[in-house]
Amino acid sequence: MDTDFLCNQVYSDLFQLNHTSLTIHNLMNKPAKTGYYGEWGGAFIPEVLYETFRELNAAFRTAKADPAFWREYVALMSTYSCRPTPLTHADNLSRHFGGARIFIKREDLNHTGAHKANNVMGQGLLVKRMGKKRVIAETGAGQHGVATATMAAKFGFECTIYMGEEDVARQRPNVFWMEKLGATVVSVTSGSKTLKDAINEAFRDWVTRMEDTHYVMGTVCGPHPFPEMVAWFQSIIGIEAKKQITEQFGGQPSRVYACVGGGSNAMGIFQGFLDDPKVELVGVEAGGQGLDSGKHASRLAARDASAGVAQGYKTMFLQNSDGQMMDTHSVAAGLDYVGVSPILTDLWQKGRVRFGAATDAEVMAALDLTIKKEGIIPALESSHAFVQAFKEAGDMGSNDAIIINMSGRGDKDIFTIAHAFDDPSWKEFIRKKGIEYGA
């Protein structure tokens, strides 16, 4: 597989980005506003972490300016994961909707089944450069925990994953694999015993073990430089997609769709097209049981969120008037988050990225259709992007192409999907398993 274009073209494209759409990269010239995208982002960290962040920023700057680092990254991703991932023309779905030609960017074919590999493997290489020996991470549903534990096994790092007690109970298969991969999973019993408590606990750990430990942030959120760093590693998706759509379709897509939890897969693919204003970028959030139900995780499409500072950065959060984080809901665990990338909030505010939301019910229908028509099983998270694309594909013509970023595969969601479809033989299977274990 030819990956030369990734080493060369990617690198120059990224430098182009530095001067245009993203204001990230010239931030070093403006110390007062380091790590801001418009008014969003920043690095709100406790003083004890200043030195660690100074060191992290320096290591990241050096790595980013070094073409050899990116080459090492591309070599790793094309041998240990499946880069470049294919762009699949979904001709059955295209015919079904009778409008735009639908293409699917196949991040599901990455190692561990999602785009998360792009980020964790990149941070792993950075940890090696910094000479650290231990990584920690927080995880909600467990996907980021599994990806981080995988990276740690590959690089020989010690690994501790923080996870809320509730999530440990709900996500046993992922906890099982993290432990098998050699990670220590710490069940967090404080607060609501979910993701945000796990984040607090992971920061507490980092403060006590800064010399040898790196915190592997899972998405384009958190204090600077994490949004920029994760966006950079994920940009490989967009660089590939731009080349692939040019080869297969002979031009640029009219629209690009991606689901948005924290925003890393969306930022990944969007970066390939940010500079071309003719390409409309569409982020799709979790509409849960509907935007009026109060049970959703839509920060930007629903207009329920407000500006705030939490977890080390400034963005739009779902919070009450006292600034307490609200409980979010989504059938897709990976989209069930109160905050959103400061980079996306800025691009939304500037009108560059449009936001929509897909409900749990719509997600199940789109998932079902995609499986039947294309023989492809998208993750519940990714299916949100499919919903929005399906709503709009029929309004476009065959001269239009659209790309749906399929962030991950749906195999992991078998329990949720089988439950939602109320599959009787699946229930019987689970019941028998229960009896086997003495339930």
Ligand SMILES: *Cc1c(COP(=O)(O)O)cnc(C)c1O
């Ligand atoms: C974690 C996850 C997401 C959400 O994360 P982003 O940072 O918004 O990309 C989306 N899809 C899949 C398959 C995931 O595992």
